[in-house]
Amino acid sequence: MVDAMYMAVIDWFIQLLLYPGLVFMVAMIILTQWFARKVSARIQYRRGPCYTGPLGILQPFADFMKLLMKEDVVSRYSLRLAPVLIASLGVGALAAVMMMTPLAYAPFYGDIDVIVLFYLLLWSSLAILFLGISTPNPYTSLGVGRYLALLASSEPVYIASFLVPVIIASKRYGAGYSFYRTSLVAHKLWTGSIGDALAMLLALAAGFVAMMAVLEIKPFDFPEAEGEIYWGVFTEYGGxxxxLAFFNLFLERIVIPIVFVLLFLGGTAPYSPADNYALAVITVLVKYLVVFFILTVIDNMMPRYRPDQAVRKLWKYTLPLAFLALIAAVYA
Amino acid sequence: MVAGYVYDPYILALIYSAGMFVSGLVVYLVFYKLFHKLYGSKVRSPSRLKDEIVMCGMEYEGEELTAPISKVFTDIMRKALPRLHKGLYEKTGTGVLNDWFAWMLIILFILVAFAVFIKPG
Structure with missing residues (x-):
């Protein structure tokens, strides 16, 4: 009993701080940001990062270190310690989520763990919101007001659509509203019945758009809008x-698409973590990179919505779609 | 690979909250404190507190330079969903965000009361 508990604590620490937690996430940030810059550069007829490390792969790390080397200057009218602590907690919440995925070698899960998942995912959005609120600049206030409107419009869609696979998995395969168990049967969710397939299709469409909005991918990047309100939420930030703010933003762009892959794109299929753990992990990461590539291409190709346009479209089209999917999942 | 650890939702919430705090603390201590101490700029301004607010390429002083966040939010919602906004305005008798939050809080308390006091079956 004591041995089992001792092992659980060791596994918890390793998975939280090393793999697939913090250290692995830092490595993933470096890789994905390099990848995003290379893709953006190709679209804009540039070469992208080339010099720092092989093929310029260490450029995001060099930029991160450059920010850390700068002096920590704060506005006299802003909060000083609280934004740093809240931003750190946002990063911590996202790193902790990874212990619930099949990427973890000994995941921590249980019935209704999907509530814990949403609670942790919401932390990073709240951290970004708090970073903006705690500084006095008018552009920051505009950015926070816009970000608040974006969250109020996209979070209900995002949660409703991400719940659909969990509901279907619980009804058909006894997943007990567990995110982890759902991700193990995700490849079967599309083929249970026509109703299930329809619910999954509607949820996939609504969920993808909501994911773009939560991640501030164009055309939903109006809370930052660098040419318009000087980066909104982050106007006053530097060094x-x-x-830390970038840490939150970039980590969000890793964790939320991985959750999307695990729920909608078959998870670890065609491999099962119980049979071949390494191939199952590689499959998830490859699927994630494909989703990330699509998001990066969209981010480079689309113009920006006005705040009211984006909010109207999210409420008018994606919210009914997500609720329809939810109803179909419950009653199909 | 081990099968994993299964817990009930309450314990799981505690485990993940603890994970969030530990991981957040490591981020704060390593990436903010330690890295900045090791690699941070040795050139210091007389004060790290800045009096001016940068705006339109110039620097302004004063605390009054703020835009009300709730006004920005309600303005976007009014423009995006005029009929819903009008309905909410008429039903709640107010267009102020804090009053809407008060209504939402009342509804939330009613839902919590239902969840706690009404048992199925």
């Missing part, structure tokens, strides 16, 4: 504080 190590901006590094």
């Amino acid at each position: 190590p504080r901006l590094a």
Whole structure:
């Protein structure tokens, strides 16, 4: 009994801080940001990062270190310690989520763990919101007001559509509203019945758009809008504080698409973590990179919505779609 | 690979909250404190507190330079969903965000009361 508990604590620490937690996530940030810059550069007829490390792969790390080297300057009218602590907690919440995925070698899960998942995912959005609120600049306030409107419009869609696979998995395969168990049977969710397939299709469409909105991918990047409100939420930030804000933003762009892959794109299929753990992990990461590539291409190709346009479209089209999917999942 | 650890939702919430705090603390201590101490700029301004607010390429002083966040939010919602906004305005008798939050809080308490006091079956 004591041995089992001792093992659980060791596994918890390793998975939280090393793999697939913090250290692995830092490596993933470096890789994905390099990848995003290379893709953006190709679209804009540039070469992208080339010099720092092989093929310029260490450029995001060099930029991060550059921000950390700068002096930590704070506005006299802003909060000083609280934004740094809240941003750190946002990063911590996202790193902790990874212990619930099949990427973890000994995942921590249980019935209704999907509530814990949403609670943790919401932390990073709230952290970004708090970073904006705690500084006095008018552009920051505009950015926070816009970000608040974006969250109020996209979070209900995002949660409703991400619940659909969990509901279907619980009804058909006894997943007990567990995110982890759902991700193990995700490849069967599309083929249970026509109703299930329809619910999954509607949820996939609504969920993808909501994911773009939550991640501020164009055309939903109006809370930042660098040419319009000077980066909105982050106007007053620089140096190590901006590094922590970026840490939150970039980690969000890893964790939320991985959750999307695990729920909608078959998870670890065609491999099962119980049979071949390494191939199952590689499959998830490859699927994630494909989703990330699509998001990066969209981000480079689309113009920006006005705030009211984006909010109207999210409420008018994606919210009914997500609720329809939810109803179909419950009653199909 | 081990099968994993299965817990009930309450314990799981505690485990993940603890994970969030531990991981957040490591981020704060390593990436903010330690890295900045090791690699941070040795050139210091007389004060790290800045009096001016940068705006339109110039620097302004004063605390009054703020835009009300709730006004920005309600303005976007009014423009995006005029009929819903009008309905909410008429039903709640107010267009102020804090009053809407008060209504939402009342509804939330009613839902919590239902969840706690009404048992199925």
